Amino acid sequence: MKLRIAAYFQIVLMLLTVCMPSVSAAATLTDISLSLSKINVSAGENVAASGTAEKNSWVPLKVVDELGSIIVYDQTKSDASGNYSINFKVPSGASGLLTVVAGEGSSVANRTMTVAAGQSDTTPPTWTNAGLNSGNISQTGLTLTWNAAQDNLAVTGYKVYQGSTLITAEPLTGTSYNVTGLSAGTDYTFKVEAGDAAGNWSTDGPSITVTTAAKSSGGGGGGGSATSQAVKSTTGSAAVTPNAGGNISLGSDAAVNIPAYALTGSKALEVKIQKLTVTPAIPAGFRLAGSIYEFSVGGESSYSFAKKVTVTLSFDAGSFDSEKTPAIYRCDETKGEWINLGGTISGNTISVQVDHFTKYAVMTAEKEEAQTTGELPAAFKDIANHWAHNSINKLVDMGCISGYPDGTFKPDNKITRAEFAAVLVKALKLAPQSGKTFADTAGHWAKDYIAAAAANGIAGGYDAGRFGPDDLITREQMAVMIVKALKLNMTTEKANFADSENISQWAGEAIAIAVSNGIMKGYPDNTILPRGNATRAEAVTVIANFLK
Known part of the structure; x- marks a missing residue:
């Protein structure tokens, strides 16, 4: 019986590939090839089909199930080199052996893939690095931003809730949303949930409570302002109101300029700059051109901003050769390394825009003199005899x-x-x-x-x-x-x-x-x-x- 079904399937497939109407009478496909990004799939999963065909020709693609039914049909045009690529989704409910056919008439290529039975996507997205932030807070609106969720296949959209009320008419494809129609001086709680193509939605998305800006005070013709004055401090710390921002410096050594609404929330937070006395190790091949500074907000040295802030550090020009260019480096403590951020130099200071705080320092890459063999010396203790x-x-x-x-x-x-x-x-x-x-x-x-x-x-x-x-x-x-x-x-x-x-x-x-x-x-x-x-x-x- 299995042999009869297989024979029937092959006959139907031949009829489909021969009798399928031609996409273009002028297109003649020769030596077509086909490759699939995966051959073991689940229903609802995306697959990339690619290969080569005649240059600038239309390439039809069909996915056929075991009963000979076409469950996916698409087409694309090959480029000037004959390359083509089509992405398709395995339909929900598909199972068993599927055959993917590229081309038409007698010039076709086919590949098979297996859909695991009973393994349709039932897993909702997860929030490994959940985070919901607010910015641009006014009396009647604000902007929500959040970190992307993760999914076993792909996240396709987000829903935003105000309290328990859904306020997005359609799922959002981005990770930000402007909320309007709010009342001044009022607390609001927002939550974000993520969904996938199979209709699975998370239930543990991030939430945040935000207070909108208060109405302006004062009467008569003048009146006050709902926006606080930007703070300025040279002592290395200050309480900064999110809707005002400010400039905090540690004397002339280090400074940060925080624009309005770069801080999230509505309450004032302490912004602090601290010169470290116990410093992290500096990689071989690099030289400090100043001190290492740790920047923090509300006691958090890994604080993320709603918009970029400007960090400025001073450096000692006499600590390195004039041929070397200093740059600001940030410490990635997770990876245990220093990342070059570059920067704009002005006199003996260098500035760079960042979107989160950590430890920062000005360094230069040391270029040792070449040995007589013409080879550069090893800059790290584990590469002296390494082939690279x-x-x-x-x-x-x-x-x-x-x-x-x-x-x-x-x-x-x-x-x-x-x-x-x-x-x-x-x-x-x-x-x-x-x-x-x-x-x-x-x-x-x-x-x-x-x-x-x-x-x-x-x-x-x-x-x-x-x-x-x-x-x-x-x-x-x-x-x-x-x-x-x-x-x-x-x-x-x-x-x-x-x-x-x-x-x-x-x-x-x-x-x-x-x-x-x-x-x-x-x-x-x-x-x-x-x-x-x-x-x-x-x-x-x-x-x-x-x-x-």
Whole structure:
């Protein structure tokens, strides 16, 4: 009986591929190929189908179930190189074996995928880093912003509640909302919930209670103002009202300028600048050009603002050579490293805009004199005899990547997609872009670097809303980003490695280009390990290679 069903399915599939009306009489598809981003899926999950066809031709795509019914149909046009890509969603209720068919007539390619029975999406989004903030508070309105929720597939929208009343007519795709129609001097409680494509909604979203600005006081012709005066202090601390802001400095050593509504809530908070006497370790290869300062709001040294504030630090110009450029670095205590923020220099001060507080310092990257061999000396204690020590020193010297507080670089540790994007953007000297590009990068430390990479056509996400910033980057993903960054000419050559069959279709050409241009190399056993995770040493090496 199973053989009869299978035979029937194959006959129906042949009829469908032969008898399906042609999308364009002028389009003749030859040597079409098809690759799927995943072959084991759940109902409601997104799948990317991609491949090559005739240049500038229409490519129809069908998904057929075991009964021979077409459950998905879409079409796209291949580009000037013949590449095409279509994203589709596995329909809810789909199960068993599905066949994906690309092309038409006698020129088709097909792949199968399996939908796990009984595994439709029933999991609502979660709030790992829940946070709801308020800003732009006036007498009648305010702006809510929140950190993105996470989902096993993808978050598709958000609902905002005022008390128990839903105030968003349709789910929001962004992570901010302007609330209007409020009353002056009144407390309001807001809550946000996240939903996915299967209709699952969270019930534990973040909430916040906000007091709107009070009505102006005073009578007669003058009247008072609902907005407090901006505070100014040179003692290193002051109570700052959110709707006023202020400028707090520690003498002439360090300062922060906080615009109105950068602080969240409505109550005054203490903003404090403290010079540290016990300082965190500075990575090898760097030199302090001043003191380390910890900035805090309300006792929180990791406070996040509703809008950017300006941090200004003074530095000692005599502590480094005139050829070296100082920059403000922030301490990422989670990763145990210092991040280069750059900055604008004016005299002996340097300023930079930030959206959260931590520890900050002015440093310079030390460039040691080259040895007689022409090789750069090891800047970290764990790379002296490492095969990538020259490349590591080169990118560290450029300020593209840094080491760890214990004086190590950890060259064989894996590197994430966000970290690689940040190093690549710095190496290319691209300006970081503000604004959210992907739903899962909204509150991420590398969001501006990822946005810059995406804006310059270097990096794409898994889909329109998901970049996977903390996923470990694979070697073939790294190759694609490098080739896009350099805009290298396409090649008809193919990479010839013992494991070339493991190279994903979408990455084959990029790996061939990277290898032919000397940017990437295989391993001694003639493998390329395309789906293996890249190490920090491998990442800096491919970037150093294209900078030669």
